[in-house]
Amino acid sequence: MLDVPTPLVPYKKQYINLLSENDAYVYPADRYYSAGNRISYTSKEYNFWGAAYAHSWMAWSRYLTLMIHSPKMTRFNVSMTQTMYTPHLNSHTSEAIVVGDHLYAGWLRASLALFQRAPHALERILISLGTVGPNSMAGQTQNWLHGLWGDKTFQGWHNQLRDEFIFQFNYQWLYQVYILKTRFFSMDILPAVDIALGNAITHVRLGSLLRFGYNLDTDFGPNKIGSLFSGGQPFSNRFSFYFFIGASGSYQPIDIFIQGNSPQTRGITHLPDALYAVEGGFALLYRGFRLSFIATNLSKGFEEQPLSHNIGTVELDIAF
Template identity: 30%
Template sequence: MKLLTSLAAIVLVASALPAQEIDPNRFGTLTFYFENDLFGSTDENYTNGARISWTSPNLKRFGDDSTAGGLAGLFDDVSWTGNSTYERNVAISIGQSMFTPRDVDSYDLVKDERPYAGWLYMGMGLIWKNDRVKNSLVFNIGVVGPWSFAEETQRLVHEALDQDYPNGWDNQLHNELGITVSYERMWRIRDREDNHGFDWDILPYAGVTLGNVMTHGSLGTELRWGYNLPDDFGTGAITEASTTPTAVESPYLAKSWNRRFGFHFFVRAEGRAVARNIFLDGNTFTDSHSVDKYPFVADLSAGFAINWKNTKLSYAYIYRTKEFRGQEDEQIFGSITLSFNF
């Protein structure tokens, strides 16, 4: 109940922003992601993820972005980023993820369970889209190991909640520079002339990620049904390819964002063929603890979202199949995403 009350308060505060007093052509999107296995009553495996993303207003060229245009503009003349009819955005993000074994009481290395690991990173995403398709090209760079400060973050949170914290962080993966490059393409297969009232849509997608942190291919889809659906491409969990869920057009000009209130339910399924996962395979260039991973992993999630003026809040309950041999149970965790435009 306390969690629901807090989320409701966030929506009310964010929706009170003076949206109509700002030039609609200058709107950007700020998104907060938070994922934790606390929602599944556990403290193991993928135990926490957090990310903040800022996405630019719609651009004619990537180089027009005031924050990363000097770098993003290098892709303006690449033919496969689409023609001039595509809306473009540049997304900047920073995030941290942490992973722990099931046995967090032991100070010694737990050989048959996944390694302790943290991942601290920054990312730049290029988005080009129209009303039927969205393309995302995302570059992430960061560090795995003690320099990710995952141990310190978890310690602070557990101390604040007056909880015992895991004892085995001395056995975490070694410091390693991490880089991933991800491409994802998402489609709308239902053509809606008006988002007013009750409606549904389906958003299939496919993607690939390459890098020493993650290398995998993914295939999935999201089905949404609700009242005054937001004019965007859904909201997934934190992944290498995820970006802020920008509207297809400037949010306050889009029909769905002009309305005061909307809500929808959604289900999402994704399968991944995994060639590399540093959090299971261990360090790339030095010896470290590792486990024998499964080559195929699937996520199934269900959730609920509310959109109110310039704000969208969603919660998803995510089930993930076993990722490595010897893992006792599949994992369940929750994902909260808050986006608002200003």
């Protein structure tokens, strides 16, 4: 029977995760990547390297990793995500496609993710299935929310991307390196790589996160939807509070939200050769619960875009 010793202890709490990204959190006008919302469930951690779960029907998951020789804790995650893209708010009254401005687009998808936590590394493998186009219901969602808030509504949603089935595969790897570790204050850096393959987005992203605060051995950082890296869920009951800054660079040859997917939407905007993102924020954790806020500056997503774009992220992790 498999029973590989490991310094890790499986964390037994499950999670409901609520995640919202919106440019309105840091900028007064909708534009470009306008909003993203996600609800997800994350299982407790399993030690499939230990005797208790070595013959579980889920034990196959211990082999789905590039860290094959390192004992690790395994988690499963299922989520539903909707993201939406619009031109600048200045063009909200135009019923035609605005040449040189962002396309109208929505993306609705369901995802299954596998997290593998080693002593100083976190690996995520994710597969998502969904749709872009009217079936994503992004236009209806935005119009409903703007109606509730009394905001201006965009008039060009009938010109959005056409309906198209979307398959995405993502692989992400984070590694923790301590710069300073004391009882009351610590600093670490988390270099990371993210690879996305799919007919919506294909990219290679490299970057890192610098954290400083109290008790950094509680997670690998907050989660994001449309930028940088995701650190999964906490794995400790201890109190933790930290600030962080991060940066990444990406080569992204495919982005359906910029390149379009129909004769009507192709050639309106064009992808830059490279993309960057920088972020800053804080996280507060206690007994597995986590609240975080992130402000992110995204480089020009398309060549015709006049300025970079800012978006805010709010995350609440509910442990039970």
